[in-house]
Amino acid sequence: MDGFSAIPVFVAVVESGGFSPAARSLGISKSAVSKRVNQLEQHLGVKLLHRTTRKLSLTEAGKHYFEHAAKAHNAAKDAEDAVAQLQGEPQGLLRINTPMSFGRLHIAPLIAEFLTRYPKISIDMMMDDKVNDLVAEGFDLAIRAGDLPDSSLIVRKLAPLNSVLCASPAYLELHGSPTQIEQLSQHNCLQFSYSQDVKEWTFMRDGQSQSIEVKGNYRVNNSEALRDAMLQGLGIGRLPTFVAGPDIKAGRLVTLLDEFKMPNKTIHAVFAERQYLPAKVRAFIDFAVEYLAADQPYWELE
Known part of the structure; x- marks a missing residue:
């Protein structure tokens, strides 16, 4: 087997930390990745990877091989990119x-x-x-x-x-509109799971920051799902304007505490x-x- 042709596969396994993610990035099967690495080890006559059920790690020989293989792989990509630039039309x-x-x-x-x-x-x-x-x-x-x-x-x-604090007119009619940051603790605050400050919301006013601990009965990892709940009157939430913009313009959502801004x-x-x-x-x-x-x-x- 030509060991050089296996370099992209080996590099992908090391950089992604496993056969499965390497297979996804290369667009081939996991078994094909494993086979190519096994063939490479046979070709070199050394073991490159320690394999366990939980993780992969490089052997001493694997560390030395990867150091040079990664450089060769990057050089090959640079060569492809240089040629592609001469072809004119992006492809x-x-x-x-x-x-x-x-x-x-x-x-x-x-x-x-x-x-x-x-x-x-x-x-x-x-x-x-x-x-x-x-x-x-x-x-x-x-x-x-x-x-x-x-x-x-x-x-x-x-x-x-940019993000805004908002709620539906139906929710505000039932529960009232907060006029101070502290009043958010009295409301059902809906949360985006991937926020760095899920339970403690931070706002800016006149260059000063103010935080409030919030609670609510719904947390979700998608902004559009959060918006849907807000449109149905479930509670108050923070939304990026790229999601909330059309609903705010149409009056389906109302912005709150506009004098307080979220960090840019x-x-x-x-x-x-x-x-x-x-x-x-x-x-x-x-x-x-x-x-x-x-x-x-x-x-x-x-």
Whole structure:
């Protein structure tokens, strides 16, 4: 077997931490990944991985091999990207990771026009509110909402991420509108599971922050599901304006405590640092900026 051809498979296994995630990122079966790694070990005459039921770890030989294999793999990707730039028209498979609600509401509607403009590109998009490892999962780029952990990823700002406190007119008619932050403790506060401050909400006013511990009978990991409950009068919640904007404009939701703001965040496009940015990635980022980038995003305009 040609050991060089197994490098992408071995690197994917190490970077993703297992055969199953490597198989997903490579688009092949788990058994095919395992077979290629076994063949590579036989070809080299050494064991590269310690395998247990819970995790994989590199052997001493595996550590040395991975150090050089990763460099070779990155060099091969740079070579492909350099050639692709000479081909002019962007092409190839573009794998995108985006949050569920933002992806469905504001990225998915752009896909048809993007693919019409760039017919040689095909897209594989995964919408997931959990933050996936861009490199390990094999994504070309991701849309990230909110704070970004320190990393080697390259960031391109797309739009501000503004959130509002709101409720339906039906809920407010029954329970009244809070006029002070402290009064939120008396209301049914619906919560987004993936928030960093699920039970303690923080607001800003005149440069000062104020937090309040809240409670409620519904917690969910999707902003649109949270909005649905609010529209049905279940309680008060925090929603990004990219979800709540149309309902606020139509009067189905009412903003509350407008003098208090939630901490400012940003929606970014992120991608791995590459010597030669693939034309397909650059094309999509420029396209997204064309439609989404603005100090006041279109979903907040009257």
